[in-house]
Amino acid sequence: MKEYVCAQRCRGIEISGIRKLFEAAGPDSINMGLGQPDFDTPDHIKEGAIRAIREGKTGYTSNMGIPELREALSSKFKKENGLSYDPGQIIVTAGASEALHIIMQALIEEGDRVVFADPGFVSYGALAVLAGGRPEGIPLDSKLRINIEAAKSRMDGARMIVINSPGNPTGAVESRESIRALVEYAQDTGVTVVSDEVYEHFLYGSSHHSAALFGEDVITVNAASKTYAMTGWRLGYLAGPGEYTEQCLKVHQYCQACATSISQYAALAGYTGPQKCVGVMRDEYRKRRDYLYAELRKMGFSFPLPEGAFYLFVPMKRNLLEKILKKGVIIVPGDAFGCNAPEYARMSYAASMENLKTAVERIRAAAGE
Ligand SMILES: Cc1ncc(COP(=O)(O)O)c(C=O)c1O
The missing domain is CATH 3.40.640.10 (Type I PLP-dependent aspartate aminotransferase-like (Major domain))
Known part of the structure; x- marks a missing residue:
């Protein structure tokens, strides 16, 4: 059989774990795995x-x-x-x-x-x-x-x-x-x-x-x-x-x-052009961060309030993370980002408030199981 040989420097790296999660997502999933704004590009x-x-x-x-x-x-x-x-x-x-x-x-x-x-x-x-x-x-x-x-x-x-x-x-x-x-x-x-x-x-x-x-x-x-x-x-x-x-x-x-x-x-x-659009997005992200952070704290998660970007990095046992994924909320396990944080999950709040509210309900249900 023909052997297709690729360079070791390429074989030595993995396809991003984040991509694999998206591919596995069901149709009614709430995507909190994305590292991209959910806003449209300004007109x-x-x-x-x-x-x-x-x-x-x-x-x-x-x-x-x-x-x-x-x-x-x-x-x-x-x-x-x-x-x-x-x-x-x-x-x-x-x-x-x-x-x-x-x-x-x-x-x-x-x-x-x-x-x-x-x-x-x-x-x-x-x-x-x-x-x-x-x-x-x-x-x-x-x-x-x-x-x-x-x-x-x-x-x-x-x-x-x-x-x-x-x-x-x-x-x-x-x-x-x-x-x-x-x-x-x-x-x-x-x-x-x-x-x-x-x-x-x-x-x-x-x-x-x-x-x-x-x-x-x-x-x-x-x-x-x-x-x-x-x-x-x-x-x-x-x-x-x-x-x-x-x-x-x-x-x-x-x-x-x-x-x-x-x-x-x-x-x-x-x-x-005008920079107002950036401030509008920032204000919206701040609202979402505050909402999600407060809800997660109420559920007992304890972690510092992040001051920037649009992610929360939440300490979380692997079995809970898997339950949350099964409930259709896509979050990314900490080990996608290196070796030092396997028991964490990254949650992106670049998602609509409505979706974040549904996600919070599902996370609460998963945590209560
Ligand atoms: C820290 C950081 N740097 C760079 C990038 C890549 O940005 P771009 O989409 O402009 O290639 C990202 C995308 O998620 C990021 O989070």
Whole structure:
């Protein structure tokens, strides 16, 4: 029989556990497993795309992205993040996912260690392995934030640390002092910081602090995906020192050529248009977070109130999680996000209030069995 041989670096990673759950979901399931806004993309952004199609802006763009969008992103960095990135230091990508991928491909040598929070976003480890690196998790403290001392010990001799605040799957927000401490230690020890800031606008009390405020060897990753409810448009970007972006651009050029032209014009309408839509979504997420958190506390679950993103990360025995899944509420087991949180579940509240109410009833019923 013919043997179909695939590369070990690909065979060595698993298909995301989250996808498998969706495939198993029944028709009346309530989906609290998704890492995407349940809002529609705002109209003025859709109009930007429609205009681009009508005007025939449907060809390849410059590899780095259309100059108008990179100008707009440079202004956004200045205004919202206090960062000075020249448009020439910004690459527009197919979502934050591609940005993370090309960074790893451009910077990681065989065997390099890449450290990040465990539990953490599913892609960091897989992308590090695909680039020949060795992922290593940093344990969290009781508030689900990065344990700084553990992070420092893991950074020694590492090539890269990925910081993600507000964080997926925990919703935790790192303090300004913690981000500063992590970045400064990284700079002192020659570790590059990648700061994944895709949830920067979904904060319910604290402010956002970009890692690049505290050091030079930092690459900032962001996207229109969560900010403007545009996950399917696949529009992200990275910004960093020119030496890095030059190498990242080569990978981007050969694997992607450019981000979708239409999505770039849509994002241009997003970044240069009214920002009220973002505040409306944030207020709605906050209401849902407060509701879900209060209901879960009433049921006896005990965990810190997450200050950002749109996830609750709830300590939960596996048999209860399975009962909840059987009742048709999709939540994601903690072990999908690393090794350190098997007895947890991630619940996304990027679902309508009506669905959250039904989910709460079902969870209560499962917990009472
Ligand atoms: C922390 C984090 N980074 C990056 C991404 C990927 O974003 P995009 O859809 O822009 O590729 C996600 C998506 O869930 C995420 O949660």
